[in-house]
Amino acid sequence: MPIIEVDDLSKVFRLNQKEPGLRGAFKALFKPNYTDKVAVDHLSFSVDPGEIVGYIGVNGAGKSTTIKMLTGILAPSGGAVRVLGRDPHSQRVANARDIGVVFGQRTQLWWDLALIESLNLIAKIYEVEPARYKQLLDQFSETLELDELLKVPVRQMSLGQKMRAELAATLIHEPKVVYLDEPTIGLDVMVKERIREFIKQQNREKQTTVILTTHDLGDIEELCQRVIIIDAGKVIYDGPISTIKDRFGKYRTITFETGSASTAGLALPDGTELVANEPRKLVVRFDRTRTTASQVAGALMEQADVVDFSLAEPDLESIIKQIYSGALREEVAV
Amino acid sequence: MRSLRRYWRVYSAFAANAVKLMMAYSVWFWVELLGQIFMLIIFVYFWKAVYANTETVSGMRAAETLNYILIAQIVAPLVRWSLILDIGGAIRQGTVAIEFTRPVDFQARWYVEWTSQMLFQAIRLALPLGAVAMICFGLRLPADPAVWGYFIVSFLLGNAVLFCFDWAFACLAFYTTEAWGLHILREGVAAFFSGALLPLQMLPGWLQKGAAFLPFGQALNAPVSILTGITPVSQAPAVIGTQLIWLVGLFLFSRFFFGVASRKVTVQGG
Amino acid sequence: MRKLKRYASLYWLFLLQRFKVLMEYRVNFLIGASSTIFIQAASLMTVWVVMGQVPSLNGWTIDEIFMIYGLLTLAKSINHMFADNLWTLGHEYIRPGGFDRFLVRPINPLFHLLADRFCHDGIGNFLVGLVLVMRGFENLSIPWSLGNIAYLVLAVLAGGSIFIALNLITCVTSFWIMNSVPVTLAVFQTHEFTKYPLNIYGKMIGVAMTWLIPYGLASYYPASYLLGRDVGYMAWAMVPVAAVLLAAGYRFWLFGLKHYGGTGS
Incomplete structure (x- = not known):
């Protein structure tokens, strides 16, 4: 009881x-x-x-x-x-x-x-x-x-x-x-x-x-x-x-290391967003309900000179941070 | 000249702030006004009952005494109101240390703030009270501009005397742990020896002598006696002279004592 | 009965702890406890100076006036010692959120509020009142009979209850308004009238201080009774009036508490 x-x-x-x-x-x-x-x-x-x-x-x-x-x-x-x-x-x-x-x-x-x-x-x-x-x-x-x-x-x-x-x-x-x-x-x-x-x-x-x-x-x-x-x-x-991660870890980020300095005019797949664009470094965030890591990586490798890339798992801390910053609100609403 | 203008700018800013602060407490104002009106009523009936059986008390006639009491009660809140709690509190909480770091004289700043608040109060509270006293209780005010002039000078001097006294007295908060007791003690003694409750002229001889050794009468009994004519105009300059002597003495003492007392704290580190 | 015993022993404990704290600051305790004496002294000396020159005030001698003043001060001191914390309900408990603490403890929140701070400043008032009344008994040759003593105790307790009840009623408004202190003060300060014989004022003030804001029941009528002046049943009016006001005050408190449960502020 x-x-x-x-x-x-x-x-x-x-x-x-x-x-x-x-x-x-x-x-x-x-x-x-x-x-x-x-x-x-x-x-x-x-x-x-x-x-x-x-x-x-x-x-x-x-x-x-x-x-x-x-x-x-x-x-x-x-x-x-x-x-x-x-x-x-x-x-x-x-x-x-x-x-x-x-x-x-x-x-x-x-x-x-x-x-x-x-x-x-x-x-x-x-x-x-x-x-x-x-x-x-x-x-x-x-x-x-x-x-x-x-x-x-x-x-x-x-x-x-x-x-x-x-x-x-x-x-x-x-x-x-x-x-x-x-x-x-x-x-x-x-x-x-x-x-x-x-x-x-x-x-x-x-x-x-x-x-x-x-x-x-x-x-x-x-x-x-x-x-x-x-x-x-x-x-x-x-x-x-x-299971919080499954529920709220909708977004993942991939960090690309590029050989050439110029990365202007990139075409990104749907549900993807460029978070950082620095010389020799690109950070892309994507919605895993709309696209996949391999699609994003594939698209970028075609357009830029990718040397290396890494996929970040959503961690609990950033999810809690999101909860407290109010960022979850929009995410749940989608 | 330029530095004078700078001082004016700095201190007038403090004064304006102090007034703004007072405006915020409007409900308080109405309650205070109500309380003061109650006191006026109590005193008027009390003195009327006193004079029901006698022509004069200590040589003062009913009309004269009533007039004195009405004005004294209108002025009384300004005398009752001490800065001991404020300064004592600042000393206790250690905010005095911050004051030392400001590029303006600590005492001068407090004086400007305190006086502007006091004058603001005077206008805000005394005007309606005066109107009530005139309409309901037959308050009579003199027509002679010289009397008013002497009154205003004497009133301001008296308040400066009181300020210096409070300042020195509040410095005891460097030694005791709380300013509250000092505040209450000052309030009680001042209520009686300022002449807010009855003209000091009515006191028996030995008490009158005692009152003369305290500064409170300078702040209330002196100016009110001038305004009511108990002190004739011819003697007003002498009254103001006495007030000046008090002021100089207490001013020097308050500076000196503050220096001594605050050094004790800085040495001990609070 | 068990409940009463429990609350009595709890109050005693609160009081003991309070005194332990007060004794830590002994000088402040003494200053606080004697502080009101200075303020009372100013009024008393005024009466003394004036009454030295006239035989009576509307038929009241100086000793009789001091008797009225003393009875009022005793009643006021009961409120000052045991219920002074009511004043702080709004600004020290409700607004900073501390009132919630009372509500998660298994005792009556009003009891908790009152027990939280015994006010030692009231001791001075109590002593002043006591001295004045005892002086009155002596100077006016009022016999120290059991009946008179019982009446005195009853009058002071009932008078104190009138003070407490009126403060309770006005302080409960803190549940609705930001600052109830001016409201309480507006009512409380009318007690100044009742330090002097009510018959010196016009009829309106006399009636108001007897029936509207009945502080007069705590001073003028009991003093009259003890002095052998015939005021009829009015000599006993303070008891039922105190009871009714206390009951009304507690009702209003419960109503305020209910409102608090709705809004939390």
Whole structure:
């Protein structure tokens, strides 16, 4: 049975366009000028217990709106969300006991309190049993290397220290579902590695379900068995990482090394595009649904003095980059 | 001459920016105006009730006192408004270090900004308040241009005195960790000893002596007394002379103290 | 009952942590806690100087005026100490996004907001009010009877609740508007009227401060009652009014919360 069920979920924001100043405020109050913005558009997916799912998309694609509906902060405007069988918005408090959330750069720890004091307070808020709390604190201190941090107030911590502390605070009540928004952003390689290791360990030992939004390819490759890509509020991909390449690696590039300097007036086959034209070097990108590598290579060899050529496989990194730069949008639309 | 024009250009740009910043908070303005009108009402009724049983208080008649209080309350927001939080905040956040690198005098720049904001406030808040006071509470203003002239000079001098005092006082933020307490302390003491709540002439002798040792009266009681005629025109030059002495003294002290206090920080590296 | 106990112990913990932080900056704590004393001192000294020269203000002696002032300041201090964080709802929680954190925790978000910051600046107000009221009891020979003490506690708690409820109602507008502080301030600053006997003002202001923005119920009427002036059932009006306003405020809060769930801003 899935732990998270999202069924035909939509969220439409009504924005009241306001003019600046007092007059604008009054006008907005009495003669509002509404525009609707669809943030999440008939979204459906489900997540099984113990899965680590990468939830990715451009800024504004609807990622954080979805997360806010999953955590109960926002109410859906259409469709339904179930987390552990509950409606997270109407049963917000019950839901809150079973989930943990890391909101990117915004810490949940008290700025001026020593970490241990913050953790004590959070344990009380979540009613963690004292014996269990002690046990977990020892465990976390070891895996996240918190020992020397426990007495330090958050305001004095580095970015990496803050995120380690944040993860401990988020998982101290052993939530069944954890939402992590950019947990490794801005961190150095060592800290990233430690954090990924910790997330993996929690997932392995406690079957914690993790929903992860990230720009970091390393996070996705190391943690996620499955990726959901959304764009303009819709799911455009839901499946394992391995098949992303097939789905989105539509374009390939061939780099030609040419003997002669002049390559003017080339005729290229359909679905092909000249990306770079330098002396002794040509880069051609082609759509593999419309033409093939051999056709492109053949056509060019006839017209230019080709010394060597190489075919580049689409790599995951460039696909993720494309997703985040919004380039996928046009590609999917074709 | 050319350098003077350069200074004018530089400082007028700062002044214009400060005014623009104030314009943005229009809702604030209405609420502040409302609050000031409330205070006018409270004071008028309070003093009316005081004079219901007596002809004079400390030799001042009802009409005279009411007139003083109305003007004092119109001017009061300008005195209450200190730059301690701003300077103290800049000191705390270390942005003062950036100020040192600019090619304009730090204190002069703040003075220009502060005064232009203050004058802007004065016009924006004092005009409607004055209108309310005249229509609803019978505020009387003098017709003699000499009185107005002395008032304006005395008002500007008084505010410069206050600026220098605040500047020196805010430098304590180099030593304490927060400017908030300094700000509140200054607000409370100034509210009473500036004469915003009652004419300083009404204080018992020992308190009047105390008030004379503080600069706050120079900023409010002095100009308002000139405008209401409590200080006759013939004595106005003497009042302005006193203000000048205050100004020179506090100016020198504020420069000196800022130098000492800021050196402490640069030596310690913040 | 279990819930109440849980919230009480949680509040205690929040308070303890808050004091630990405050003690780290001891000088600031002392300045903050005493700061309001300076501001109150200015008004009090004004009353003192003026009342030294006239016997009474519309039939109220200086001791009686200080009693009114003291009761109001005590009520205000309850709000200042325990509910000051309401002011910051818009600019420190909703707009920067921190309010979301309250919504993913298994406790009441309003409780969380209030518990998040006990305001030590209110301690000064509390002390000023306490001294004024105790001074009034002594100087005006009001007996320290159990009944009077109980009435005093009730009046201060109800008066404090009126302050809290009115601030809650105006602060909840943060769920809709960018900056609710001016709105809150506009209502809050009317309490200045009720530091002095309401009968010195015209009838309109008296009625407004009793029924429209009922801060007067926290000072003028309880003081009258304690001083043995007959104000009839008005001596008790602060209790039902506080209850109704608190209930209305909480309803409005829930409504604001619902709106937040719709827009997230």
